[in-house]
């Protein structure tokens with residue numbers, strides 16, 4: 001089998017632009033070119049005044065993807081992006097992946113990989129940086145085939161350390177593509193964005209990136225003496241342990257020094273905060289500009305088929321989708337109660353889910369006191385690239401885009417949706433924009449066709465950095481997800497001098 005990497009197709013135009021100027025200057029240029037629609041493949045169509053599409057574009061503040069907003073402490077930095085990519089793909093961040101833990105269990109630390117977890121295990125390039133599963137599969141998720149990733153990972157699976165079941169993540173894995181443009185209860189992209197469907201992160205990608213390593217079912221597993229301390233093991237204990245591991249790898253120390261030249265001199269200077277900033281720097285470049293949708297809203301009306309144009313009008317008209325899906329990311333980043341059902345029992349009988357009762361109360365979980373009255377409320381998700389990230393919704397309960405639109409068409413009143421009685425019992429009401437729509441089959445298909453126009457490949461990395469190919473090796477010597485197990489024994493060095501050969 002071959003490594004299944006995402007398409008590396010990117011626009012050469014961007015590559016040229018990137019290599020010749022700083023990020024700041026680029027931002028300005030990119031905005032200008034997007035705004036004027038003067039790209040060479042636009043066909044030069046200028047919409048006539050009073051154009052019905054322009055009215056919709058103005059009303060819903062639609063625009064092509066804008067320039068990336070960078071936080072002041074994490075401006076564009078090529079070394080940091082490359083370092084972040086290695087960290088994103090390195091299972092050293094996973095608790096039970098630590099080489100000495102596996103050695104103690106009597107397995108080859110560089111070959112046995114059932115418990116190896118990297119960010120990329122769940123956010124994998126060929127699944128558009130999601131995983132193609134209904135619910136995320138974390139640490140312990142057995143890989144029967146070394147290269148199995150995504151839907152074929154099996155959970156729950158036993159921890160190497162305690163033998164206890166692990167790996168059940170109670171939510172669908174969203175893409176990290178374009179998370180650079182997440183807003184915060186607003187359509188406007190901000191570096192201090194909301195992350196997660198319940199909005200429990202409000203400090204942007206930097207804050208989010210240091211959290212998955214602390215979650216037992218995502219990456220931590222039963223390492224860190226958890227079997228002795230139970231669930232009370234503090235997040236800081238886990239984070240300290242991961243940082244100690246990273247400081248012990250000379251290649252990481254070198255790379256952190258280059259990436260944070262004014263802040264890091266020795267291994268001891270590498271802090272958790274630097275880990276978060278490096279990973280975030282990588283994620284922030286994972287953007288997909290210039291889809292046909294972007295070209296359309298920038299002024300070239302010729303790029304849509306008749307059906308797609310009809311879907312565009314329905315999405316913002318009869319379908320009411322634009323009540324929530326608006327702005328540059330087609331999301332207003334607010335929290336809405338629509339009543340998408342969970343039905344976890346159908347995939348994992350007895351699964352306790354996010355709320356311990358086999359369900360998910362959304363925003364409530366971000367802060368049960370502050371959001372006591374917001375049960376069943378979830379963040380509006382982007383529909384950019386949705387074509388690539390089935391299944392849909394927080395519970396992955398819609399298998400196809402057609403099914404997702406059917407949910408809206410029945411106004412959330414289906415058998416498996418959260419009933420109005422259950423919402424009332426929780427003291428909440430369904431959003432008024434979720435109501436039966438009376439869309440015909442043809443109209444549903446048109447809306448689906450429209451959403452697919454937002455699909456675009458990941459933009460070629462700045463300065464020629466390859467953002468989407470799984471790295472051949474990572475500094476820990478562990479195997480990155482999706483990389484076949486080489487013959488021989490790790491750590492696997494770049495020049496193959498340890499005799500390792502890839503097959």
Ligand code: HEC
Nearest residue numbers: 118119122136137138171172173174195196197209212218
């Ligand atoms: C076990 C699978 C799994 C692993 C491993 C994992 N994630 Fe995720 N990720 C998820 C799931 C599931 C969510 C949605 C959780 C939620 O909204 O509550 C998510 C959400 C996110 C988001 C938020 C996207 C948005 O728009 O809200 C980002 C960013 C992200 N992950 C990055 C990372 C990084 C960085 C790592 C590694 C440090 C990582 N993930 C590891 C499954 C995983």
Ligand code: HEC
Nearest residue numbers: 319321324336340378379380381392393394404408431433
């Ligand atoms: C009331 C606000 C609202 C309206 C109206 C709305 N959506 Fe959504 N949309 C959301 C929210 C909130 C979510 C996440 C819900 C969840 O996961 O439970 C979402 C999720 C989605 C998803 C899944 C994205 C993913 O990655 O899983 C799709 C697709 C989608 N909406 C399409 C549509 C379409 C098409 C319409 C119109 C027919 C529409 N939405 C109308 C708020 C809305």
